[in-house]
Each structure stands twice: as C-alpha cells, then as structure tokens.
Amino acid sequence: MNRLRNLAFVLAFSLLTVADCSTGTQMTEATSTSQSGEDNAERNLVALKNTTLPPNPCDAVSCSHGCDVNDDGGAHCTCPVGKELDVDEKTCKDIPIKCPAGYKPNAARSGCVDIDECQQQPPVCGHSCVNTPGSYQCGCPDGYRLHPNGIHCIDINECRINNGGCSDTCYNTPGSFNCKCPRGFQLMAGGKICEQKYKCLGFGCAHNCHQAEVWYEPYCTCNLGYKLADNGKDCVDMNECGFFHRCDTSSGATCVNVVGSYKCVCNEPNKVLSADKLKCELKAQVTCSSLGCSNGCDDTRYPPVCTCPNGYRLDTNGRDCSDVDECAEQTHGCTDTCINTAGDYRCECPAGKRLSNDLKTCVSLSHVACPMPTLFRGSVNCTSTSYNPGTICTRSCRTGFALSGPPSIRCQDNGVWTPDIPAQCTDIDECANNNGGCEQTCINFLGQHACACQSGFLLRTDRKHCKDAENPEFTNCPSNIEVNTQLSYATVTWPEVTYTDNVGVVNVVGPQTNEQNFTIGVHKVKITIFDAEGNSALCSFKVHVKDLELPVVSNCPDDINRFVLEGVMVKEVTWPEPTFSDNSGSVTVTDNIPTDNLFPMGEYNVRYQAADPSGNIAVCTFLVNLTRVNCPDLRQPVNGSITCDTSAINPFCEAKCDAGFEFLKSPPEQYVCGADGGWIPTDNVPDCHRTFTPTAAKATFSARYAHVCKDPENDPVFIKQTIMPMFQSQHVQSLQFACINKPCTFTDPVITCREKDLLLTFSSNEDLSGGLDLDAYVNGVLAEVQKQRYDSFFLTLIIPGTPEFFFPPIADLENRKIDVQLSLTCADGQVQIRNKCVECPPGEPDCPLIQPGLA
Structure with a gap:
C-alpha cells in the first residue's frame, strides 16, 4: 500500500466508531482523548484487532504506480514525475521528451544528453570519428578526403593540383602519389624533379661517346684502327689484318698490323708500294745494260750491281773500277820492295837475293827453284809447292774465260819454266752463242753474262726467260648511266668496251653483251680482263634505274x-x-x-x-x-574494406575482411577497372561474417612414398608385417613436430597400395580447438615437413618382397610428399571456411548447404 493509501486508511480508522461488545456502549474519539496517549494507542490497537475495516478504494483500481482516494470515496491512479497515465487510466508511461537531433533523454528522463555516435555499431564513419555536441565529424588520413556522403574517405588526386609538384608525369596512388620520369630520365633526391639519367659527360668512353636519344644509354665507339674492349668503354688496337684491310694481295702486297692502323708492304725485291700505299707495283726497270758497268755486272740479285775484278774496287759512281794500291795500303806481304801494278802488285828483291816461290819472300840466290807461276783470272795447280826442279804445273781459267798459251809448264834445273811462253785468260763472249740462252736481251761482261727483259717484262726465276709485268688497259670504259622507268625494270645499252695489252687479252669476265635488263635501283657493272700472265684490269660503272611510280x-x-x-x-x-x-x-x-x-x-x-x-x-x-573514363566506387563490404591502386595502367581494388571476420564466398583476387568504366570480373562485393573458435578440430595427414609398393596384388601380410610396425615405432616419433602437447598419438593409418606409390592416411588424436591459430598451425606443419624432408620418415625405402629395412636409409627425394588438412566441428549456424568457423546467417545466399553443427 503506497503512502496515499495508508493515509486514507488512517483517516478512516480515526473516524471509525468502535462498539464495545461487552457493554453495548459506543466509544468515540472524543471519549478516548481523555486518556493518556499511551492508553489510547493500546486501546485503539485492541479496537483495531476486534473491528472489521471498510474496503480501500485503491484496491479495486490496480494502478501500476500510485493511487489517490477521491472525495466521493472513489480512487484514481497517479504517476511519478516524468510519467503520465496511459489511455487505460491505470498504467504509467514515459512522457515523451523531444530532444534535438544528436541528443537523447537522460536516464531520469529529466532532460537530454549528447549521443556519442562514434560508439555506435556498425561504425558511422569509414575511418576515424570525432564526437561533437549533438553531432559527430568523420575524419580521413593524409592523402584522403571525405566523400560527399560524409562517411567514407576517398583518395585525393594530388596530381590534379599543380601536377603534384612533379616536373614530368604524376601518378596518383591510394593516399599519396608518385612522380615518374620519361625514358632516359630519373628522379632527383626530392622525388619530384626529373633529370637526364644517361649523359655522355662522365660516361667514361676512351675515344668517342654517342647518344641516339635522351632515353638511350650512351654507347662508346673507337677511332679507326681500334675496337671496344670487353667493358664497352676502353679501346684496344684492332688487328685489321685478321679482319679486313685494303692491301691488294693479288699484287703481292702483305698486310702488317701497327697500333691503331695497318700498313701494306711489298716483300718482292723488284716491287714497291703504289702511290695509294695499297698495292705493289714494279720498280723502274734496272738492268745490267742500263747500269753502264765498265767491267762486270752481277744480275743474280735485284737490282743488279756492277762488279770489279780482283785488285780493283767499285768507284762511288757505282759503274767504274779503280785499281787497289796494295803497296800503299800495306796489304801486299812483300818482305822487301813492293811495286804496284794495274789490278795487282809484285815484290822485288835486292841484289844477291831472289823471290821465293811465294813471290813475297826474298831468299838467297844459292837456293834453286822456279818462281811461283801465276795466271790472272785463272789458277795454277802444281805437283809441289816448293817449285823445285821437276815440278809440273797445270794452268786453267775461271768460268767465262778461255786459256791462251800452253796449258802446262815444267821447272828446269836452272830454275826456269819451260816452255817459257806467257799464258793469259781472255773473256768468253757468251752472248755470241745462242744469245747466251736469253729469251730477249743478252749482256756480256768479263767472265760472265746476264739476261735482261724489255720494258713491261720481268725476268723469271730461271733468270733467262721474261714474263709480262704490265696489266691490260681499257681504252674505253663507259661512264655511269641513269635511266627512268615506270616498270619494275629497264633495258640499258652502254657503249662498247675496248681494251689493249702488250701480249694480248685471253679472258674477259663480265656481261657478254652491252645490253641488259636492270631492276629498279642502283647496279654496279664490272668487266675484268686478264692476260696470259694473269695480270688484270677492271672496268666498272653504275646503272641507276629510277622509278617514277609512287608506292x-x-x-x-x-x-x-x-x-x-x-x-x-x-x-x-x-x-x-x-x-x-x-x-x-x-x-x-x-x-x-x-x-x-x-x-x-x-x-x-x-x-x-x-x-x-x-x-x-x-x-x-x-x-x-x-x-x-572512371569506374564507380565499389561498395564497402560489411565488416571489411576496399583498398584500391589507381597508379596502375588498369586501376584495381582488393576486398578484405576485418580481423575476426571472413568471407563466406571468396571475392575475386582483384577488381580491375576496365577501359569501358566497368569492373572486371564483377562489381559484386560480398560481406564479411564473424569467425568463431571451432568446438573441435582434428588434423588429418596424407603421406606418399614413391617407389615403395610395387606389388599390384597388395599383399596384406607385407603391409601388416612391414608398414604398420614402421609407422607405429618410427614414424610416430618423426611426426611429433605436428603435436601441440608432446608427446601426442595418431590413429592407425589407412594404407593404400597403388601401382607406383604407397599412400598413408592418418589423423592426430589431439584436439586443436583450444584457441590455436589454425592457419599458423597448418603453415608451421608444412614448414617443418620441408625442414625434416631428409628425416627417416621421408627417407626410408622399402625393398619390395623384402620384410626387412636396410639402414642407413636410402634417400629417395620423392619420399617427402605429405599434406595436412583440418576437420573442424562448428556450432549451429556456422560453416567451415578454410581453417575457420564462420557465421552463416539463415537465408544467406553464399552459405553452403550444411548440417547444423557440422563442418
């Protein structure tokens, strides 16, 4: 009973007439006031207990909050501050408080307080939110501006404002921009100004530097006679003789390499370089007859030289001979007196002496001997060198001379030779007999002769015959010819080619007639003539057929x-x-x-x-x-975000979920903005749904052994006795890296024996659902598999038909194939997506068909 109801009840009680059952008298409040307060209270209490109270009017109303008794004995409902009676006159309802936008009634509904919109879910802003009295303000990071909808952030295209400060090309990127340079330029330190990337200055070329275009890297070249080194910058000497040169080898010219160039040389003694230094040509004809030698000539070498007999030497003019004064030059050897003679000398002795047989030493007259015989331009062979009486000497002349006088002499007892007839060697004129064997000209000398050739000829190596040394000569070689045509060719006629040679032309190489068809363009006509010695001459001219028709x-x-x-x-x-x-x-x-x-x-x-x-x-x-053209903005996924790269040739966007959320249906890896302004492959962006920890998680492993099971009949004894013990004893220990709480156990494997390999499928008995990052677990297991791929788990090789293992293990690199997959048990309304349980709301079209509570 509320306060008003109690008050009404007390008032009613105080006015109540209490009947005294024992006396039948009535006692009113007036009679009770004569008693003390304590007695009155006690008496009232007794009366109350023995009296039936009148009904309370509020009991019949059933007010939700308060009740008041009306003057007429009725009652009506009342409400506290802030509430008012509803239409049923019994229930109190809140009095509507009209607050301005951005405000809400306070807890006592006595006024309005600010609404913190930044705490609402889903978020009201796409990035950051700042609450303000009665409102809020969305914010964006640097490089972004607020979308006209006031919620999302859109990229600021800095390139539209002063080109982003770039000196060349500005490329906008999400939240920023990049400056890029054209080909051949690069950004300076500030990242905005372009400078030429490649310059010849400082490039390091040893000789010459070239740059075709600014965007091309310079390249180096070398001066004539040099080539680039391997580093592309230095220059080294080029051996032109090994690659190309202009020395006319047909003329006998030989190429000799020199630093930075080459030179042509002539190795034949009778040839010299031509004026252009490229070919060898005959020296001016030098013959013994042209020398005018006063005595003899040596033509065994070229050029020939004049010679002198013994006792004479060649003068400085190269033609005449002068006597050698052996006496004056002290080369005589006489013991006493030396007398010089033309071409020789003699020794003389004083009275009482005579010359000994050496014709140099003076001896006493008592010694008898013949004087040593001599023969100018010849020789004397004697039976004794002491020339005593009885000595016989035989005379003979050098080649080219004939003996005049007795061929032999004898020394007598008186020291005189007999017959005492002088002998001498006279020159033989070889040219008088068959022209000395010469084909053209014969020249006689003392004791010898030489063959010579007429102008335009040279001696052959036999020094007797002559060969033609002059090239043929064209007397008429046509000049260059130009003709016009509207066809693809033209018929051209040129003047007749004529030529001459000192012995006659024997071969002509070139067009057989002076009329020929030529296609459009420039053609070079060559006619080469040869004489019997192979000397040649070339006539060449150009024929230019001009086209008058346009392409x-x-x-x-x-x-x-x-x-x-x-x-x-x-x-x-x-x-x-x-x-x-x-x-x-x-x-x-x-x-x-x-x-x-x-x-x-x-x-x-x-x-x-x-x-x-x-x-x-x-x-x-x-x-x-x-x-x-631009593509429209993609819809932001619920509980996710869209990030875009507009700097690419075809801008693209990627959708991702916030932490703790996942896609039920994976979106495309990229949404590419097509040239027509549409998104490829679609503009549909799925929403993200909350992920949950699975109620249970198991890991299932599949291991494959290559070259293990070769028995097509799949011998069960082999598997039972060999494979199962191997797995239970050895492989379980090798797989402890896959355990969260070590040691852990695994189910017996399901073994499948195939034609080329053996497949083991087994599961961990460990529950992985205790808050573990399952993606990290799977990646970690696969990483450990790679680390331990040479472990015995992966190296053991079973020899078919043999129950034993052979150790150490034989490595087989194919025995490292193992995969791990997770089987999750998800709560009702959830589905396994990869290694997570994802909420799947009823009616969600992207939900796969699942049974409640199962993965």
Missing part, C-alpha cells in the same frame, strides 16, 4: 578512339599495320609511333611514310584519341 598504301586505319582511367597518363594502343607495296619490290617505311605504342592523353596524329629506292613517297595518317 601503294593498303589498309590504312581509320581514326582510333580509346578510353583511359583516372590517373592513367599514357595507354598502349595497337592496330592492324597498314601495308605498302611498290613496283620496285622494295619500300622503306618510317613512322612517328611513340615507343612501345604508349600514347598520351588527347589526340595524336600517327603518320606512316613509305619511300621506294627512287625517293617516291606515299603516306598513311590517322588520329589516336584517348579520352578519360
């Missing part, structure tokens, strides 16, 4: 229009190439297509130019127009 262009493309995406500054554009043809059969095509077919934004005039060998030109032109 023909086919399949010239129409103008090309393409769309590009936001942030893309260039785009690769290709088309079927136009074709060009010409009656000459040859055409050179140039174009102005950008490198790699990367075209900039806007219009670009593509130009092909085709030129034939005669300089006739045809062109093909068309426009490539790039227009910008």
Whole structure:
C-alpha cells in the first residue's frame, strides 16, 4: 500500500466508531482523548484487532504506480514525475521528451544528453570519428578526403593540383602519389624533379661517346684502327689484318698490323708500294745494260750491281773500277820492295837475293827453284809447292774465260819454266752463242753474262726467260648511266668496251653483251680482263634505274578512339599495320609511333611514310584519341574494406575482411577497372561474417612414398608385417613436430597400395580447438615437413618382397610428399571456411548447404 493509501486508511480508522461488545456502549474519539496517549494507542490497537475495516478504494483500481482516494470515496491512479497515465487510466508511461537531433533523454528522463555516435555499431564513419555536441565529424588520413556522403574517405588526386609538384608525369596512388620520369630520365633526391639519367659527360668512353636519344644509354665507339674492349668503354688496337684491310694481295702486297692502323708492304725485291700505299707495283726497270758497268755486272740479285775484278774496287759512281794500291795500303806481304801494278802488285828483291816461290819472300840466290807461276783470272795447280826442279804445273781459267798459251809448264834445273811462253785468260763472249740462252736481251761482261727483259717484262726465276709485268688497259670504259622507268625494270645499252695489252687479252669476265635488263635501283657493272700472265684490269660503272611510280598504301586505319582511367597518363594502343607495296619490290617505311605504342592523353596524329629506292613517297595518317573514363566506387563490404591502386595502367581494388571476420564466398583476387568504366570480373562485393573458435578440430595427414609398393596384388601380410610396425615405432616419433602437447598419438593409418606409390592416411588424436591459430598451425606443419624432408620418415625405402629395412636409409627425394588438412566441428549456424568457423546467417545466399553443427 503506497503512502496515499495508508493515509486514507488512517483517516478512516480515526473516524471509525468502535462498539464495545461487552457493554453495548459506543466509544468515540472524543471519549478516548481523555486518556493518556499511551492508553489510547493500546486501546485503539485492541479496537483495531476486534473491528472489521471498510474496503480501500485503491484496491479495486490496480494502478501500476500510485493511487489517490477521491472525495466521493472513489480512487484514481497517479504517476511519478516524468510519467503520465496511459489511455487505460491505470498504467504509467514515459512522457515523451523531444530532444534535438544528436541528443537523447537522460536516464531520469529529466532532460537530454549528447549521443556519442562514434560508439555506435556498425561504425558511422569509414575511418576515424570525432564526437561533437549533438553531432559527430568523420575524419580521413593524409592523402584522403571525405566523400560527399560524409562517411567514407576517398583518395585525393594530388596530381590534379599543380601536377603534384612533379616536373614530368604524376601518378596518383591510394593516399599519396608518385612522380615518374620519361625514358632516359630519373628522379632527383626530392622525388619530384626529373633529370637526364644517361649523359655522355662522365660516361667514361676512351675515344668517342654517342647518344641516339635522351632515353638511350650512351654507347662508346673507337677511332679507326681500334675496337671496344670487353667493358664497352676502353679501346684496344684492332688487328685489321685478321679482319679486313685494303692491301691488294693479288699484287703481292702483305698486310702488317701497327697500333691503331695497318700498313701494306711489298716483300718482292723488284716491287714497291703504289702511290695509294695499297698495292705493289714494279720498280723502274734496272738492268745490267742500263747500269753502264765498265767491267762486270752481277744480275743474280735485284737490282743488279756492277762488279770489279780482283785488285780493283767499285768507284762511288757505282759503274767504274779503280785499281787497289796494295803497296800503299800495306796489304801486299812483300818482305822487301813492293811495286804496284794495274789490278795487282809484285815484290822485288835486292841484289844477291831472289823471290821465293811465294813471290813475297826474298831468299838467297844459292837456293834453286822456279818462281811461283801465276795466271790472272785463272789458277795454277802444281805437283809441289816448293817449285823445285821437276815440278809440273797445270794452268786453267775461271768460268767465262778461255786459256791462251800452253796449258802446262815444267821447272828446269836452272830454275826456269819451260816452255817459257806467257799464258793469259781472255773473256768468253757468251752472248755470241745462242744469245747466251736469253729469251730477249743478252749482256756480256768479263767472265760472265746476264739476261735482261724489255720494258713491261720481268725476268723469271730461271733468270733467262721474261714474263709480262704490265696489266691490260681499257681504252674505253663507259661512264655511269641513269635511266627512268615506270616498270619494275629497264633495258640499258652502254657503249662498247675496248681494251689493249702488250701480249694480248685471253679472258674477259663480265656481261657478254652491252645490253641488259636492270631492276629498279642502283647496279654496279664490272668487266675484268686478264692476260696470259694473269695480270688484270677492271672496268666498272653504275646503272641507276629510277622509278617514277609512287608506292601503294593498303589498309590504312581509320581514326582510333580509346578510353583511359583516372590517373592513367599514357595507354598502349595497337592496330592492324597498314601495308605498302611498290613496283620496285622494295619500300622503306618510317613512322612517328611513340615507343612501345604508349600514347598520351588527347589526340595524336600517327603518320606512316613509305619511300621506294627512287625517293617516291606515299603516306598513311590517322588520329589516336584517348579520352578519360572512371569506374564507380565499389561498395564497402560489411565488416571489411576496399583498398584500391589507381597508379596502375588498369586501376584495381582488393576486398578484405576485418580481423575476426571472413568471407563466406571468396571475392575475386582483384577488381580491375576496365577501359569501358566497368569492373572486371564483377562489381559484386560480398560481406564479411564473424569467425568463431571451432568446438573441435582434428588434423588429418596424407603421406606418399614413391617407389615403395610395387606389388599390384597388395599383399596384406607385407603391409601388416612391414608398414604398420614402421609407422607405429618410427614414424610416430618423426611426426611429433605436428603435436601441440608432446608427446601426442595418431590413429592407425589407412594404407593404400597403388601401382607406383604407397599412400598413408592418418589423423592426430589431439584436439586443436583450444584457441590455436589454425592457419599458423597448418603453415608451421608444412614448414617443418620441408625442414625434416631428409628425416627417416621421408627417407626410408622399402625393398619390395623384402620384410626387412636396410639402414642407413636410402634417400629417395620423392619420399617427402605429405599434406595436412583440418576437420573442424562448428556450432549451429556456422560453416567451415578454410581453417575457420564462420557465421552463416539463415537465408544467406553464399552459405553452403550444411548440417547444423557440422563442418
């Protein structure tokens, strides 16, 4: 009974007339006031206990909160502050409090307090949230700005503002931007200004540096006679003689390498280098007859030289001979007096002496002996060198001389030779007999002769015969010829070629007639003539057939229009190439297509130019127009996010879930913005759902042994006696790395014997659901498998038909195939997605068909 009801009841009690049952008298409040307060209270209590109270009007109302008694004895319901009676007049309801936007009633509903929107779920802002009185403000990180919806953040394209400060190309990226440089340039330290990447200055070329375009790296070249070293910068001498040279080897010229160049030399003594230093030609003809020798000539070498007899030497003019004064030069050997004679000398003795047989030493007259005989230009052979009486000497002349006088003499007892007739050697004129064996000219000398050749001829190696040394000569060689044509060829006639030679031309190599058909272009006509000695001459001239017809262009493309995406500054554009043809059969095509077919934004005039060998030109032109197009924003997944890269040629986005959430159906790895402004392969982004710890988790392993089971009949005894003991004793220990709480056990394997391998499938008896990161567990197990791939678990090789193992194990690198998969038990309404239990709300279209509570 509430306070009002008690008050009403007390008032009723105080007015109540209490009947005295024993006396039948009535006692009122007036009579009771004469007693003391204590007595009154006791008497009232007694009366209350013995009296039946009147009904309380509020008991019949059933108010939800308070009740008041009306003056007429009825009652009505009342409500505390902040509430009012509902239409049933019994129940109290909250009095509606109208708060401004961003506020809500306080707990006592006595006023309004601010709503902290930043604490609401799902979040009201895509990134950061700052609560303000009656509202909130969404914020974005650097590089982003608030979307017009005031919730999500969108990337700021810094490239639209002063090109991002880039000196060249600006590429926008999520939350930032990058400056990029054209080919051949690189960013400086600030990351915005481009500088030329490759420069000849400082590149290090030893000789010459070249750079075709700024985007090409420079390259080095060497001066003539040098080649690049392996480092591409230094220059080393080139042996031109081993690769190429211009020495005319047919003329006898030999190439000799020198540093930085080469030279031609002539090894034949009768040849010298020509004026151009490239071929050998005959020296001016020098013969014994041309020398004018006063005595003799030696033609066994070239050039020939004049010679002198014994006792004479060659003068400085190279022709005349002068007597050698042996007496004056002290080369005589006389013991007493020396008398010089023409070409010789003699020794004389004083009275009482005579010359000994050596004709140099003076001896006493008492010694009898004949004087030593001599023969100028000849020799004397004697039976005794003392020339005593009885000595016989035989005379003979040198080759080329004939003896005049007795061929032999005898020393008499008186010291005189007999017959006492002088003898001498006279020159033989060999040219008088069969011209000395010479083919052309014979020249006689004292004691010898020499053959010579007429002008234009040289002696052969036999020194008797002559060979032709002059090249044939063209008396008429045509000049260069130019003709025009509208066909693919022209018939050209040139003047007759004439020539001469001192012995006659025996072979002509070249066109057999002076009329020939030539195709369009420049042709070189060569006619070579040879004489009997192989000497040759060349006549060459050019025939230029000029084309008057323009090249023909086919399949010239129409103008090309393409769309590009936001942030893309260039785009690769290709088309079927136009074709060009010409009656000459040859055409050179140039174009102005950008490198790699990367075209900039806007219009670009593509130009092909085709030129034939005669300089006739045809062109093909068309426009490539790039227009910008953007893809719409992708929907943000619930409990996830979208991140995009707009710096790529085709911008792309990736969807991912927040921590603790997972996709029921995996989205594409990338959403690529297509050239038509649509997302590829789809613009559908699935939502993320909460993940839960599984109620149970088991690991199942599959191990494969290569070359183990060769028995196609799958011998069960072999498996029972060999494989099972191996697994239970050895392999379980090797697999302890897969245990969370060591040691752990595994189920007996299911063994499948196949034709080429043996498959073991078994499970861990350990429950992995105790808050373990299952993805990390699986990755860790696979990593350990790789680390332990040479463990005995993976190296054991079973020899078919043999029950024993052979140790040490034989390594088989194929015996390391093991996989691990998790089997999860998920709660009702959840499904296993990879290694997680994911909430699967009823009616979710991406939920796979599952049984409640099972994975």
